[in-house]
Amino acid sequence: MNQKKKVEWTKLDNASKIFPATxxxxxxxxxxxxxxxxxxxxxxxLQEALDVTIEKFPLYRSVLRRGIFWYYFxxxxxxxxxxxxxxxxxxxxYFKEKKNLLFRVFYYNRRISIEVFHALSDGKGAxxxxxxxxxxxxxxxxxxxxxxxIPQLTVNASISEKKEDSFEKYFAGxxxxxxxxxxxxxxxxxxxxxxxxxxxxxxxxxxxxxxMSAKAVLEEAHSCNTTLTIxxxxxxxxxxxxxxxxxxxxxxxxxxxxxxxRQFFKSETTRNFFSTISIGYEFxxxxxxxxxxxxxxxxxxxxxLTEEQMIKHLSRxxxxxxxxxTRVAPLPIKDFFIRIANSVNNRNTTAAISNLGxxxxxxxxxxxxxxxxxxxxxxxxxxxxxxxKDRLVVSFNSPFGETDIQRTFFNYLTxxxxxxxxxxxxx
Amino acid sequence: xxxxxxCKIHIRGNGDKCPLCxxxxxxxxxxxxxxxPDIPPSYEQHMATRIAAFISIAAIVASFAMSKLFxxxxxxFSFVLLGLVSMWLSLILVVRKRHNIxxxxxxxxxxxxxxxxxxxxxxxWRNWSLEYLIPIISxxxxxxxxxxxxxxxxxxxxxxxxxxxxxxxGIIPILFILFDWVDxxxxxIICVAASAIFLSAVMIFHxxxxxxxxxxxxHV
Numbered sequence: 001m002n003q004k005k006k007v008e009w010t011k012l013d014n015a016s017k018i019f020p021a022t023x024x025x026x027x028x029x030x031x032x033x034x035x036x037x038x039x040x041x042x043x044x045x046l047q048e049a050l051d052v053t054i055e056k057f058p059l060y061r062s063v064l065r066r067g068i069f070w071y072y073f074x075x076x077x078x079x080x081x082x083x084x085x086x087x088x089x090x091x092x093x094y095f096k097e098k099k100n101l102l103f104r105v106f107y108y109n110r111r112i113s114i115e116v117f118h119a120l121s122d123g124k125g126a127x128x129x130x131x132x133x134x135x136x137x138x139x140x141x142x143x144x145x146x147x148x149x150i151p152q153l154t155v156n157a158s159i160s161e162k163k164e165d166s167f168e169k170y171f172a173g174x175x176x177x178x179x180x181x182x183x184x185x186x187x188x189x190x191x192x193x194x195x196x197x198x199x200x201x202x203x204x205x206x207x208x209x210x211x212m213s214a215k216a217v218l219e220e221a222h223s224c225n226t227t228l229t230i231x232x233x234x235x236x237x238x239x240x241x242x243x244x245x246x247x248x249x250x251x252x253x254x255x256x257x258x259x260x261x262r263q264f265f266k267s268e269t270t271r272n273f274f275s276t277i278s279i280g281y282e283f284x285x286x287x288x289x290x291x292x293x294x295x296x297x298x299x300x301x302x303x304x305l306t307e308e309q310m311i312k313h314l315s316r317x318x319x320x321x322x323x324x325x326t327r328v329a330p331l332p333i334k335d336f337f338i339r340i341a342n343s344v345n346n347r348n349t350t351a352a353i354s355n356l357g358x359x360x361x362x363x364x365x366x367x368x369x370x371x372x373x374x375x376x377x378x379x380x381x382x383x384x385x386x387x388x389k390d391r392l393v394v395s396f397n398s399p400f401g402e403t404d405i406q407r408t409f410f411n412y413l414t415x416x417x418x419x420x421x422x423x424x425x426x427x
Numbered sequence: 428x429x430x431x432x433x434c435k436i437h438i439r440g441n442g443d444k445c446p447l448c449x450x451x452x453x454x455x456x457x458x459x460x461x462x463x464p465d466i467p468p469s470y471e472q473h474m475a476t477r478i479a480a481f482i483s484i485a486a487i488v489a490s491f492a493m494s495k496l497f498x499x500x501x502x503x504f505s506f507v508l509l510g511l512v513s514m515w516l517s518l519i520l521v522v523r524k525r526h527n528i529x530x531x532x533x534x535x536x537x538x539x540x541x542x543x544x545x546x547x548x549x550x551x552w553r554n555w556s557l558e559y560l561i562p563i564i565s566x567x568x569x570x571x572x573x574x575x576x577x578x579x580x581x582x583x584x585x586x587x588x589x590x591x592x593x594x595x596x597g598i599i600p601i602l603f604i605l606f607d608w609v610d611x612x613x614x615x616i617i618c619v620a621a622s623a624i625f626l627s628a629v630m631i632f633h634x635x636x637x638x639x640x641x642x643x644x645x646h647v
Contacts, residue, residue, distance in 0.1 A: 007584050009643045040460075067644040074643075085464050097526040109460050202468055208446050210436075327647040407434065407447040414435040421428065425463040427442030 008075040010062070012119060014167040014314070014321055015272040019119040020064060020071050021338040023094055026203045026399075028377040030090040031123065031384070033130040034113040036370040041107040042141060047082045049136035050105050054080055057129050057270060059163050063099045064119060066331055071119075080105060085113065088204045089397075089425055090377030093117040105133065110370070112137065118272070123356050123374065124260050125270035128162070130372075131361065138365050146364065157268035166267040171311065171318045192280070192350045193244060193251035195381055197400025200426065206398050207375055208406045211421045212413065214392035220416050226294050229355045230301055232394065233257065233279060234294040236353055236383055239408040241283050241293075254280040256352040261314075264307045275314055277304040278349070349380070356386035381405060429453070483511045505549060513542045528575055529589035536568040536596065557603050558611045562618035565597040569625050587636045588644065590629045597622025 012020075023029040054060055060080075062073035078101050085108035093102055094117045102117040103126075112134060116126045139146055200206055214228075221231035237253050244253075261273045279300045281293055303309075320326060326334065359372045371391040374384045381398040396406045410420055429438040429452050431445035438445060440462045443452055490507040516538055524531040540561050547556035572593055576586045600615035602608070609615055630637070 007582070007639075011646065036462075067646060069645065069647045072643060072646065086466065088466050089463075095526070097524055097530070099526065108464050109462070111462065207463075403447050403449070410436060410447060411434060419437065421437045421439055422446055423439040423462045424442065424446035427440065427444060427446060 009065075010059070010073040010163070011165070012071050012073065013165040013272050014171075014318055015122070015274060016119040017071065017321065018338055018342065019117065020066075020094060021335040022342045023092070023117075025092055027379045028090055028092045029118040030093050030115050030377045031118065031126070032090055032113055032115045032375040033126060034111050034373045034375070035130065035134045036373070037110050037112070037368055038370055039368070040110055041112055041137075043082055043084070043107060045140050046105070046107055046112060046133075046137055048140055049133055050080055050082055052136050053129065053133045056132055056159075057162065058159060059270065060101070060103055060120065060129060062102065062120070064094055064102060064117075065099070066096070069327065069329070069331055069334075071331070073120075076101070082106065084108060085111075088202065089207055089375055090115060090205055094119070103129075121270055122260070122272045122274045123258070123354065124262060124274070125272065127356060127359065128157075128270050131359070134369070135362065135365070138368050142368070149364075161268040162270045164267065164269040165271060166261065166265065166269045166273040167314070167318060169267070170261075170265045171314050190252055190282075192254040192348050193240070193248055194350060195240065195400070195405070197398070197402045199399055200401055203399065204426065205375070205377060206401060206403075207425045208396040208398075208403065208410075209373055209375075209423045210394045210396070210410050210413075211371055211373075211423075212392050212394070212418050214387045214390050216418045217392055217413065220413075220418065224291060224294050226298055228392075230294065230298050232355070232383065232385065233301075233353050234290065234297045235409060235412060236351065236405075237279075237281055237297065238288075238290050238293050239405045239412070240350060240381075241288060242408050243404045244283070250284045252280045252282040253350045254278050254348060256349045258352070258354045259305065259310070260357075261310060264310055275310055277301075277309075277313075279304070346379070351380050352376075352378070352382040354382070354384050356384070359386055359388045361388070428459075483515070487511065509546065509549060513546075516542070527585075528579060529572060529581065529586035532568055532572050532575070533589050533592055533596075536564055536593065539564060554609065557600075557615075558609045559614055561603075562600050562614035565593070565600070565618050566621050568593050569597060569621070583633060583636050584640055587629070587633050588640050590633070591626070591637060594622050594626035594629055597625065 019029045058075070059073065061075055061078070063076045063078070065072055065074050076099065078099075080101055080103070083104070083106045085106045087104075087106075093100075093104065093115065102120040104115050106113055106115075114126065114130055114133065116129075120126075121129070217231070218228055221228050224231060226234075233255060237255060240253050244251075255278070256276050257279055258274050258276050261267070261275055262269075265273075267273050277300075279297055281296050286292070286296075354374075354376070356374050361369060366389065369388065371393055372386050372388040373393040373395055374386050375395050376382050376384050376397050378397045379399055381396065381400070383394060383396055385392065385394045387393075396409070398406070410422065414420055429442075430436070431438060431448065431450065431452060433450055434445055434447045436445070436447065438452065439459070441459050444450065445452055486507050487504075490503045494502060494504040517535065520534045520538060521531065524534055540556075543556040543560045543564075547553065569590075572586065572590060575581075576590075597618055601619045603615050604612055604619075
């Protein structure tokens with residue numbers, strides 16, 4: 001009569017809890033990874049590769065559900081199906097009453113893409129999935145070439161390691177009242193400058209994707225005595241500054257930078273394990289020279305990006321989550337307060353930038369993959385970037401139609417003699 | 428690949444303008460592999476909803492004007508207003524909960540019961556809501572819930588919590604009898620008895636599932 005199949009369920013980790021509460025059709029909290037090959041994608045083989053991959057990432061089989069007090073993941077037997085790309089970039093994935101998977105896999109011409117709802121995974125976690133999917137695809141597609149010598153996958157972790165809630169593992173609480181006070185004082189900062197623009201139709205995201213030589217940009221960064229991330233962050237700030245209206249120049253430009261915590265704390269989880277830091281620069285009364293912006297950004301990174309800062313920052317949030325008052329508050333009330341906190345946070349942020357870093361694939365695949373790109377669903381301009389071999393892809397994601405900041409940004413790079421290939425989703 | 432001599436960038440794809448400076452590019456090359464598909468807009472806003480909203484507002488205004496013009500007639504305004512409020516409440520629930528059929532049934536039962544009391548009260552409290560409607564709707568909802576779950580092959584974890592809720596809901600008419608709110612007692616008695624039997628069946632046959640579901644849904 002009844003299928004006595006046991007339904008497993010999992011609590012959401014600390015960072016995941018924010019996303020279902022704050023996602024909307026405008027701000028979908030979805031991000032996309034794309035791998036561009038040199039040949040047209042074969043849908044059937046991609047499906048085969050997906051069938052193998054999903055077995056290695058059981059949490060990706062989950063649906064998100066609402067309990068009385070918290071959201072939770074519930075295992076499902078829905079089979080993910082590969083589709084041809086037919087949705088706007090980073091369209092909504094999570095719908096309150098619907099039981100669907102929290103990611104999608106699709107293809108278009110030479111590109112394989114996955115889109116993931118952020119509650120399920122962060123960039124690094126999803127990259128593991130992407131890595132496995134593309135590897136299996138190439139391996140299946142070119143089985144004759146690889147006959148006998150299976151390339152070693154670089155993502156190698158046990159299922160339990162991949163499912164681990166690393167926040168729980170590494171962070172403990174402290175004093176609740178002190179934490180609230182500290183968070184409050186942080187939010188008393190001066191309101192950040194907000195970029196204004198004309199929204200795209202249906203709240204779509206305009207993506208301008210610039211692909212360039214990583215080596216050339218790195219050389220440019222080194223000539224400024226800095227790293228790639230700091231160089232791009234500073235250039236982004238500088239480009240924003242160039243288009244600030246005179247009346248708003250007293251506002252600081254504040255960039256939100258997600259930080260992968262796996263670099264500080266050992267973890268193989270494919271779930272969320274990140275934190276964010278804010279990097280600000282007040283142009284009024286300070287030098288607007290690019291090199292001075294770089295120096296200031298560099299100093300902020302040095303100050304914020306330490307293990308102690310991360311522990312301090314995260315323990316506060318863990319504390320808020322774990323204290324008994326929060327725990328017994330019904331979910332709609334929690335959602336309400338998370339939304340308020342989120343909008344306060346947005347008030348203090350101008351834009352965001354995330355660098356997914358270098359994507360390593362087995363060398364055997366070198367001849368088949370052209371580049372990787374990453375995109376994010378956004379409510380304000382955001383840069384997301386990643387590097388594969390010598391291809392650095394910087395994607396400008398923006399809810400606005402204007403492209404002035406993007407132009408300034410890329411023109412600066414071309415003026416330094418860097419060759420850039422641009423593509424866009426909304427020409 | 429096309430080239431924008433103003434921005435000094437190469438442009439992939441088939442666009443005729445430079446994405447950065449929006450200047451027209453020299454002759455587009457045609458046989459380039461597209462990078463992004465052209466996605467047509469989806470018209471989410473349904474025309475039907477707009478028409479219904481318009482008719483509703485027109486009806487409210489018209490009935491209000493009528494009641495001012497001819498005060499002696501029946502109070503059409505209250506009827507129209509209440510009717511429309513009931514309709515919209517039910518409709519919104521139907522649409523919002525459409526992906527979860529068991530939840531949908533539970534919500535409809537609750538909202539119809541509440542609305543029936545309001546209707547009964549505004550039309551001179553003849554007590555048909557408590558005496559007949561609520562007991563009848565509770566018993567039918569139990570049947571509907573069970574049949575739907577079986578017919579749609581829902582997994583037990585999806586509806587067991589709602590079976591429990593609907594069973595408990597059916598016990599409520601016991602208050603009608605205890606506090607002597609009803610004169611015609613037999614529908615309430617039948618309803619309470621049926622619910623008690625239903626609840627015991629749910630507990631005995633699906634007790635473990637209920638415990639698992641409660642643990643999951645109520646974890647703090």
